[in-house]
Amino acid sequence: DTAVSQTPKYLVTQMGNDKSIKCEQNLGHDTMYWYKQDSKKFLKIMFSYNNKELIINETVPNRFSPKSPDKAHLNLHINSLELGDSAVYFCASSQGGGSGNTIYFGEGSWLTVV
Amino acid sequence: AQTVTQSQPEMSVQEAETVTLSCTYDTSENNYYLFWYKQPPSRQMILVIRQEAYKQQNATENRFSVNFQKAAKSFSLxxxxxxxxxxxxxxxxxxxxxxxxxxxxxxxxxRLKVLA
Known part of the structure; x- marks a missing residue:
């Protein structure tokens, strides 16, 4: 069983479209994250949710909207996609947002905007 | 603000040899945690090893070990x-x-490449 699963794994779409990436974790964790990894492999946090509440919201364009229907799911919706949105998006989870708890990552969703 | 610096963009090592990857960080906190994650070509991020700053003993996991130097803010793998x-x-x-x-x-x- 995959602990953190995200879909789709690959997504190619045109500029201006709206797309969503779904994430689910079956680890019983209460904190979930979205990270963006750009072409230079730099990994940067975008959002973090704890028990369905937003606790971290980095400087991310408003076109990105996370939604957490329950603590096992954290979806990412992106409106009006731009070329610069092309990246690998990683969902992750941990038990608690602090105390050094290990983050478990999904396999990533490779988004290409053309 | 906290920062993490890895000064070696690429390294290579012969199979069966030993290699050390460097990492330095900057923080004013006294309690924190440090991790090494591995991302193979499959792209999945996998935890390799973790270290609690309050522990003086260096963490080890089979063939992986760290050299944690708190005063120098160094955490090499x-x-x-x-x-x-x-x-x-x-x-x-x-x-x-x-x-x-x-x-x-x-x-x-x-980026580490192990050579046959």
């Missing part, structure tokens, strides 16, 4: 008996309290 499957990007990560919440901060990664 040593891989012994390198295997072809160790070929991957390696990310150093710091977890501490910043801007009112706990955050992970990742370094820019070191």
């Amino acid at each position: 040593k891989i012994s008996d390198s295997q072809l499957g160790d070929t991957a990007m390696y990310f150093c990560a710091f977890m501490g309290f910043t801007s009112g919440t706990y955050k992970y901060i990742f370094g820019t990664g070191t």
Whole structure:
């Protein structure tokens, strides 16, 4: 069983479209994250949710909207996609947002905007 | 602000040899956590090893060990008996309290290639 699963794994779409990436974790964790990894492999946090509440919201364009229907799911919706949105998006989870708890990552969703 | 620096963008090592990846960080916190993550070509991020800052003993996990120097703010990863499957990007990560919440901060990664 995959602990953190995200879909789709690959997504190619045109500029201006709206797309969503779904994430689910079956680890019983209460904190979930979205990270963006750009072409230079730099990994940067975008959002973090704890028990369905937003606790971290980095400087991310408003076109990105996370939604957490329950603590096992954290979806990412992106409106009006731009070329610069092309990246690998990683969902992750941990038990608690602090105390050094290990983050478990999904396999990533490779988004290409053309 | 906390920062994590990995000064070696790429490294290579012969199979069965030992290699050390460097990582330095900057923080004013006293309690924090440090991690090494591995990202193979499959892209999945996998935890390799973690270290609590309050522990003086260096963490070890089989062939992986760290040299944690708190005063120098250094956290290097040593891989012994390198295997072809160790070929991957390696990310150093710091977890501490910043801007009112706990955050992970990742370094820019070191691409390690193990040569047959």
